[in-house]
Amino acid sequence: MSNLVAPLFEPLQLGSLRLNNRIVMAPMTRNFSPGGVPGEDVAGYYSRRALGETGLIITEGVGVDHPSALGEAGIGESDLPHLYGEAALAGWRRVVEQVHAVGGRIFPQLWHQGVMRLQGTGPNPHIPSSRPSGIWGPPAGLTSSPADYVAAQLVPTTAMSEEDIADVIAGYARSAAHAKALGFDGIAIHGAHGYLIDTFLWCVTNARTDAWGGDRKARSRFAVEVVKAIRTAVGPELPILFRFSQWKQQDFKARLAATPEELQDVLLPIAEAGVDVFDASVRYFNRAEFADIKGSDGELNLAGWAKKVTGCMSMTVGGVGLENGMYDSNKQGGAHSSNNFQLLMARYERGEFDLVGVGRSLLQDPNWASKARQGQVFEPFSNESLSVLT
Numbered sequence: 001m002s003n004l005v006a007p008l009f010e011p012l013q014l015g016s017l018r019l020n021n022r023i024v025m026a027p028m029t030r031n032f033s034p035g036g037v038p039g040e041d042v043a044g045y046y047s048r049r050a051l052g053e054t055g056l057i058i059t060e061g062v063g064v065d066h067p068s069a070l071g072e073a074g075i076g077e078s079d080l081p082h083l084y085g086e087a088a089l090a091g092w093r094r095v096v097e098q099v100h101a102v103g104g105r106i107f108p109q110l111w112h113q114g115v116m117r118l119q120g121t122g123p124n125p126h127i128p129s130s131r132p133s134g135i136w137g138p139p140a141g142l143t144s145s146p147a148d149y150v151a152a153q154l155v156p157t158t159a160m161s162e163e164d165i166a167d168v169i170a171g172y173a174r175s176a177a178h179a180k181a182l183g184f185d186g187i188a189i190h191g192a193h194g195y196l197i198d199t200f201l202w203c204v205t206n207a208r209t210d211a212w213g214g215d216r217k218a219r220s221r222f223a224v225e226v227v228k229a230i231r232t233a234v235g236p237e238l239p240i241l242f243r244f245s246q247w248k249q250q251d252f253k254a255r256l257a258a259t260p261e262e263l264q265d266v267l268l269p270i271a272e273a274g275v276d277v278f279d280a281s282v283r284y285f286n287r288a289e290f291a292d293i294k295g296s297d298g299e300l301n302l303a304g305w306a307k308k309v310t311g312c313m314s315m316t317v318g319g320v321g322l323e324n325g326m327y328d329s330n331k332q333g334g335a336h337s338s339n340n341f342q343l344l345m346a347r348y349e350r351g352e353f354d355l356v357g358v359g360r361s362l363l364q365d366p367n368w369a370s371k372a373r374q375g376q377v378f379e380p381f382s383n384e385s386l387s388v389l390t
């Protein structure tokens with residue numbers, strides 16, 4: 001196996017940043033930052049993954065500097081970190097320093113929960129949740145969110161005003177500027193899974209008739225303005241990675257794009273705003289995204305299509321080294337490891353993606369990357385690793 005994945009251990013130049021290899025720790029919410037402040041335990045957790053040869057770490061979602069960025073979103077959050085204020089910034093500085101001390105590289109994942117934040121929760125309960133059109137999602141989407149949460153969220157609220165939109169964008173820019181000042185090596189933007197940015201992209205939650213809504217390109221405007229503001233805040237050098245997904249937590253069957261042309265309408269404006277890498281969030285990397293496309297392109301997964309329609313680099317993720325995707329393993333109580341490296345590498349060798357995201361496997365085994373390089377046996381995955389910080 002070591003020979004098989006050896007190409008992933010070639011360095012990659014990402015703008016001015018050089019990564020030692022192409023294995024990326026996927027962003028994973030951990031709930032271990034009381035008061036929004038990551039402590040020594042969080043620094044140790046990330047630096048262990050860096051020491052284990054993970055080429056790039058993307059942190060858990062980190063709340064941007066906006067009062068409705070974080071709250072309860074139906075997944076049992078309590079101690080989510082944020083990226084503003086003296087104490088949290090000092091905590092993140094320690095994380096960055098410890099990761100750098102062992103040769104690692106790290107991006108924060110900038111996160112605004114948007115419609116997923118339950119009204120009245122989080123550090124600023126009196127501030128309304130940010131919803132493009134006051135809509136949480138469809139009334140009968142396929143979701144794993146608890147029924148009482150969904151019922152509360154389905155109540156329509158007011159739509160964001162121009163001023164609200166400008167405030168949120170400014171909050172992203174402030175947190176990105178903090179990230180740069182702290183020494184982070186790039187910025188990851190959470191534009192997926194039904195959170196704020198994604199709800200501007202999605203026609204179900206964006207029914208606006210002003211310049212923030214309309215067709216796919218028009219619905220990308222919010223993401224475009226966020227990327228532009230971040231680019232201005234961090235300058236031309238720092239790499240920006242943008243995560244997107246077809247599926248939403250409000251409806252696992254949702255799709256932003258049914259064809260490559262539609263995907264290009266969504267992503268190309270965002271690419272042109274200053275993105276370097278698209279991170280295509282799916283549960284199973286080995287699935288063709290647009291099954292009715294003929295010829296060799298018909299095999300491409302979502303990361304492959306993102307790269308093709310934008311010309312940017314891309315990252316694949318979803319079940320690398322594991323038999324079961326994230327929601328399936330939650331239901332089944334765990335996941336068996338899978339030797340799916342051959343399938344992964346066949347796609348990599350065809351140039352579908354440049355980076356490989358690894359989620360749950362890296363929770364279980366901080367040395368996952370070095371073991372992959374050396375062909376060693378991984379720790380078997382169990383769901384217990386989701387609720388501890390080791």
Ligand SMILES: Cc1cc2nc3c(=O)[nH]c(=O)nc-3n(C[C@H](O)[C@H](O)[C@H](O)COP(=O)(O)O)c2cc1C
Binds near residue numbers: 027061282318326357
């Ligand atoms: C415990 C846990 C927390 C997660 N939190 C986030 C998050 O904060 N932001 C995000 O974009 N994705 C999040 N994800 C999704 C992962 O980044 C990744 O896409 C998913 O786990 C699939 O990769 P895997 O099959 O290698 O685990 C989370 C996944 C898990 C298991």
